[in-house]
Amino acid sequence: MREGTMDALLVVEDIHKRYGKEEVLKGVSFQLRKGETKVIIGPSGTGKSTLLRCINRLTEPDRGRVWLEGVEVTSRKVDINRIRAQIGFVFQDFNLFTHLTALGNVRLGPMRVLGMRKEEATKLAQEELARVGLADKADAFPAQLSGGQQQRVSIARALAMNPKLILFDEPTSALDPELIGEVLEVMIQLAKDGMTMIVVTHEMGFARSVADEIIFMEKGVIVEQGPPAQLFSAPKHPRTAEFLSKITELYGGTEE
């Protein structure tokens, strides 16, 4: 435990990651308090997704450390499966289990990882599906659901593990524009309910209205970070201003 990290749920310190010649992460550090929503923005290929994956070691960082409630995630001695069970992850491509119904997808983790009994896990899964507005789709298979519905199932799957925080990796990037809203709605409600979240996204409307803090990343480093009002109205760094105006032009300022 380091000084000044006492009240942080998650501490990320000096993360480095290199793929071959290219260094995608060049020393990224930040902290996350319980109940906080952080949004990470930045151009494609700046290591945002890699950073998320380094937090629960789906990708092993080359250097740097991560703590979750004082437990070092990056320690070689830690049981990484126990850590991952406490960190939800929502993928850009949903990655639902094709052979299972929505219900089956949501209750698999509680049953196989938390050792919950089937009836109990089923009840929990039904509650989580209701929470994302899909109570009536419990018996549908992923191939029978729209992209937006699939992504909501995958959020319910993460929620069912009762995670300490959820990492969202561009959760709406693979969706048709008319399906983005239903997913963002669920995420906004989660943030209001006090869920701790890190969200990589290009949805500036979401970032502006929900984020407690926005991190702007470029070329493997954090260029600037601060509350949305400050970042949007008075960015300190010229690159931040440039990126924000370009992205707002591209994606519009939806979800105001």
Add this chain to the structure above:
Amino acid sequence: MEFFLKLGQVGHHLPMLMRASLVNLELLGALLVIGFLIGTLVALLQVYGGRVLSTVAFVYEWIFRSIPALVLLFLFYYGPSHFGIDVQAFLAASLALGFRSSAYQSQIFRGAIQAIPSGQMVAARALGMSRLSAIRHVILPQAFRLAIPGWSNEYSSVVKDTTLAYAVTLNEIMRYAKTIMDRQYDLAMATFIVVALVFLVFTYSGNALLGLVERRFRIPGLQMPGATGAIL
């Protein structure tokens, strides 16, 4: 006319021919079980085994796919006697043809495993599942479904291979038919027509059964026969 008379004469041998065909079914069962278990293991090692184990698995597959079935049978049946070990014909045939089938089945399963989008393994691991648990609960249930059409093919091939065991003195249908022919050469044609009919029935009923299984486990909304592109 004369031919039908002979068919009638073969009729006397029918009970024994049928009894002998049960040996083929027993051998078939052994081959499919050995082939399925080892084939699945070999496929998993090839995909997830790391450098050393996957190399071992590929070498295994290469060996048992390259050596002719008869050569394998002779190696397994007559080979051990050089070391003073007496191997029963049924065991030798089960191992020789079972290992051979496992090599072919491993190809089918490996293709099926690799057809599953890799994101599903990542998602399972992200939930905190161990790799083994993810394989068991996420990968294999899908891989086996995808493998059914290919496996049907392998079934048809293995069911016919059981007759090769006659070469290592196993008293199965082919060997019995040959005994009839050796005693009464003029019955040869009629006898082997009966044998052929038996295999038509075996192949048809096995494939029909597998077709039922495939429909029973079809995933709603998903195009099944290897149409993995539909998953994305």
